[in-house]
Each structure stands twice: as C-alpha cells, then as structure tokens.
Amino acid sequence: MKIKLFKLFSYLSFFIYSSVLVSFICWLLIKAESPFSKSSIFGNADLVKAILLKEPVFEGLFPAAAGTFLIIVTSMIIAIPAGTGTGIFLSEYANKKTYRFLSVSTDILAGLPSIVTGLFGFSIILLIHKIFEGKGPGFSIAASAFSLSFLVLPYIAKSTEEAMKSTDKELRLTALLLGASKTENIRLVLIPKNLSQILSKILLSVARCAEDTSVIMLTGAVANAGIPGNIFGKYEALPFFIYYTSSQYSSEKELVMAYNASVLLVSICCFLFVLSFLIRKAVFYRQKKNENKN
Amino acid sequence: MKIQTKSDLLLKFTIYSGTICAFSVIFSILILLVFLGIPFFKQSGFSFFFDTWNPLQGKYGILPMIYTTFLIALPSVFTAFFLSLGFACFAASTGHRFLKKPAIALIRTASSIPTVVYAFIGVFLIIPFIRNIGPSGSGYSILSASLMLALLISPTMIFFFYDSIIESETSLVKGGLALGATRTETLLYLVIPNAKNGIYAGVFLGMGRAIGDTMISLMLAGNSISYPLSPFESGRTLTAHIGLVMASDYDSPEFGSIFACGILLYLITAVLSIVSKIIYKKTGA
Numbered sequence: 016m017k018i019k020l021f022k023l024f025s026y027l028s029f030f031i032y033s034s035v036l037v038s039f040i041c042w043l044l045i046k047a048e049s050p051f052s053k054s055s056i057f058g059n060a061d062l063v064k065a066i067l068l069k070e071p072v073f074e075g076l077f078p079a080a081a082g083t084f085l086i087i088v089t090s091m092i093i094a095i096p097a098g099t100g101t102g103i104f105l106s107e108y109a110n111k112k113t114y115r116f117l118s119v120s121t122d123i124l125a126g127l128p129s130i131v132t133g134l135f136g137f138s139i140i141l142l143i144h145k146i147f148e149g150k151g152p153g154f155s156i157a158a159s160a161f162s163l164s165f166l167v168l169p170y171i172a173k174s175t176e177e178a179m180k181s182t183d184k185e186l187r188l189t190a191l192l193l194g195a196s197k198t199e200n201i202r203l204v205l206i207p208k209n210l211s212q213i214l215s216k217i218l219l220s221v222a223r224c225a226e227d228t229s230v231i232m233l234t235g236a237v238a239n240a241g242i243p244g245n246i247f248g249k250y251e252a253l254p255f256f257i258y259y260t261s262s263q264y265s266s267e268k269e270l271v272m273a274y275n276a277s278v279l280l281v282s283i284c285c286f287l288f289v290l291s292f293l294i295r296k297a298v299f300y301r302q303k304k305n306e307n308k309n
Numbered sequence: 310m311k312i313q314t315k316s317d318l319l320l321k322f323t324i325y326s327g328t329i330c331a332f333s334v335i336f337s338i339l340i341l342l343v344f345l346g347i348p349f350f351k352q353s354g355f356s357f358f359f360d361t362w363n364p365l366q367g368k369y370g371i372l373p374m375i376y377t378t379f380l381i382a383l384p385s386v387f388t389a390f391f392l393s394l395g396f397a398c399f400a401a402s403t404g405h406r407f408l409k410k411p412a413i414a415l416i417r418t419a420s421s422i423p424t425v426v427y428a429f430i431g432v433f434l435i436i437p438f439i440r441n442i443g444p445s446g447s448g449y450s451i452l453s454a455s456l457m458l459a460l461l462i463s464p465t466m467i468f469f470f471y472d473s474i475i476e477s478e479t480s481l482v483k484g485g486l487a488l489g490a491t492r493t494e495t496l497l498y499l500v501i502p503n504a505k506n507g508i509y510a511g512v513f514l515g516m517g518r519a520i521g522d523t524m525i526s527l528m529l530a531g532n533s534i535s536y537p538l539s540p541f542e543s544g545r546t547l548t549a550h551i552g553l554v555m556a557s558d559y560d561s562p563e564f565g566s567i568f569a570c571g572i573l574l575y576l577i578t579a580v581l582s583i584v585s586k587i588i589y590k591k592t593g594a
Binding site for chain 2: 017018021022024025026027028029031032033035036037039040042043096097098099100101103104105108117119120121122123124125126127128129130131132133134135138139141142165168169172196198199201202222225226227228229232233254257258261262273277280281284285287288292
C-alpha cells in the first residue's frame, strides 16, 4: 500500500510540475507575436542603418538586445581571466590551508543573492561619488559589468578547478618530467586539455549574465536610453525591459513587445544551455573513445 | 634557474591577480556594506534589525521584511521539496522508461529560463488566478510569490536530489533486488535513506535561493510593508526592499535600512551555503 502510494506520489509530482511548466511556456509562445521578425526587433527603422547605429530604433527590442550583448561582453572581459585564474590557483598552487579557506569563500560568493552583488556595485558608485564629489563614472555599463562579473566568477572558478583536477595523473606529470616548468605545464598541457570543459561552463555563466535583473537594475539599466556610445553610459537591457514593462505598460502593443522580449531572452538562454550541454557531451564522448582505444 | 618567457609571466600574473581580486571582493562586499551603513546605525543603534517599520514614529526597523522573507521562503521550500523529491524519484527510478529522458530534458530547460520571465508569467497567470480564488485583494500576495518561487527553485533541488539518488542507487539497487524487493521498495527503504545527506544539502541550497531571489517577490508579493497574516495579504521581502528603496533620498534613514538588509542577507546566505557544503561533504566520505 505504502509502496503504491509512493509511486503515485512520484507520478503525480512529475505530471503536476511538467504540465504547469509546459503550459506556461506554451502560453508565452502563443502570446508573443513573431518575436524574431524584423519589425519586433528593429521596429520601423532600416535594418542596415540600425545595426550601424545611424538610425535610432524606437519601436523595437534592438536597443535592449544590444545593451544585453554589451553587458555580457564587458563582464566576461573581467570574469574570464579572474575566474579561470582563481580556478587554476585553487587546483595548482593553493596548499591545504589556503585551499580550505579559499574554497569556503568561493562557496559564500556563489550563494550570495544577486541583489547583494548589485548592492555592492551600487555602494561602489556611491563611494566614487563621495570621493570625487559627484564626478567620475556613475550608473553605467561598466558598473553593471563589474558587479555581474563577481556574480559569475565563483562558477567559472569552481568549474575550472574541477576540470583541472580531472586531468589524468600521467598526462599531468609527462611535461614536468620532460623538464617543463610549472607554468609551462599549465599553459601548454593543462589548459588546452581542459579548454572545452571550461568553455562549456563559461557559456552557462554568459547565460546567467544575460538573465540577471537585480544587479543591473541597481547599477545602471534604465527604461529609455537607446544604445550608449561608450561603456560609461546608461543602457537598456532585455530583462530590465521585461520587468519594467510588466508594471508600467500603457498599451497592448507594449505588452506584446514584452512577450517578444521574454521569448527572445528565453531562447538566448536555452541556446547557450544547449550549446554548453553539447560541448560537454562531445568531451565525454571523446574521452570514452580514447579509453576504448587504450 | 629557468628563464621565464613573457607568456609564462602573463599567466602567473593573471592567476595571482585574479585570485587576489576575487577574494578581496568577498570580504570587501561585507566591509563596504557595513561602512556605508555606519552613519545610519549610529543614529538608531542595532534597533535596525529588531525594530518595526513606522516612519511616522521615526522607526525604520526591518523586522517586517525579515518576517515576510521567511513567510514566503519557508512554504515555497516546503512545496518545492515534495515536488522535487517526487520528480527526482520519477526521473531516477519509478518513472516509465520512455518518460525519464524527457523529464530530465524538461528540467534542463526549466533551469535555463530566466527568473524575470518566471515572474513575468506569474504577473499575468498566477495573479489573476489568486485574485479570483482569494477572498479579497489584488492578487499580489505572499501566496502568489511562494507558489512561483517553488516552481523556480525546483530545478535546482531536483538536480541535487536526482544526482544523489542515482549515486546511491547504483551501489544499492542490485543488493535490494537480490533480496527480493521491487525497485520502488528498494528506492523507498534503501536508496532514499542513504541519499539523505544529499537531499538535506539540496534543501539548504534551495532555501538560499528562495531567500535571495529578488524578481519574484518584487513583482508578485505586493511590496506593502506589513506583517501579513493570511496568505492573500501582500508583504515586502528583504530583497524587494533593497530593490525599491534605492530610488529614495541618499541621506534618509530609509536609505540606510537597505544596508541593514544587505548585511543580513549576506550573513543568512553565507551560513546556508556553509551548512549545505558541510552536509554534502559528509556524503562524499
């Protein structure tokens, strides 16, 4: 009896969860009217002129999408070297005591709510304003990217560390035995060997940068900014656009734009997830093939 | 003595500076929050954390937000726990073999959906639903927020449960079957008790996510500062408070309260991730 009830319970939770989720996704897809069409992204503006930033786009998602793209690129410029650097340090250089201390700290940073990271960026802006008395960079792409990079840094660090540690012992020692230095071993053997594994995790953190709303809303995303000329300007972003429109929409047309933006954002994130998954699968497959050869 | 090339030096530089940068940030977050909060804490002492919110009497305590945060997070973790445990058992063992792979694919998709999209869907689907079934009010309530939050944190918990169930199943299922137990019996009496540390760790992780989530409570919980008693009343969480107050005057005590919220959130989530880590370590040993 108990066994049957338990089986029923597991089937029930599967059907409840999946039906709710599938119906949510379907609802979104039905509500969005052609999210990938030219008019939904560029509005009435000319395609080529809009991409070359010669003509502003008013009725499309292009400024928001461009803002999201700029945010991703800028934060990755900071997060990739710092994250992989930390990961390599954790796996190759740290002794037991420092390792324990550092790995607990990365866990804390990984568990930190994104709004606290956003508040950190916000506090730095406040501090800069206090020191320079109102001058200096304020709410901007740079500030958001700086805070976002610390949101994803622990993920990149942890996965780099795991990838490095998973290397075979023989491979790890070969170059050293042939007289390579420690840094040469890392640079020429360990990093190239684990590059695709690290890359797959970096793609996941790109998705996190793209989706995060609470950090950018504290550090510089605004509703109407167009595309900023440099990284010290305020900007629009897809997630912020969705958040803002859901509470401030004035017409049905704006709401449809928010549906389109949601579908666009979901597809960007899903695409990154699938890509990362495929890379991991490929690595796994290659490893198995090598094992069979031996 | 080895001659170091430029790229070697560059690599070493990246590794050390990256590490130093990362770990200085972890502590500078807390230090900066305390530093910027000090002027406000001086005015009212530590009453910030234990006082109620009443601007007319000059009280800017964050107690209502702490109360609402837990009132939203605890039921959602509770709901998500049962949903995830059932789902993980289905995907790992009890489910039909044609449905197991789609189930995992579904969870992967679910975990890639942005939080803001969950909240956006909630505004247009959950809110009207709650408005209709509730006795009164606009539908922006702690019930809507915790339902949506349960859906949001489930994928994280399911992955954790699924991994630990699969891990202990491979070692136990053959013994169980050999003793004449069915697969479900083995799961219920051997595998789940054995995977319990992983399950606890997943619950603490989900708890951290539920407390730290901003967009859902900001967009669905209604944001009125009060002590909600019924599930259909609205409330404001710590995270939503940070998101809302930042627009106000930088010298007001209201503004100071966001640093109190930030410090509290930092400490709560730090404790939760450490506890989750310790429990998870036990499984490995």
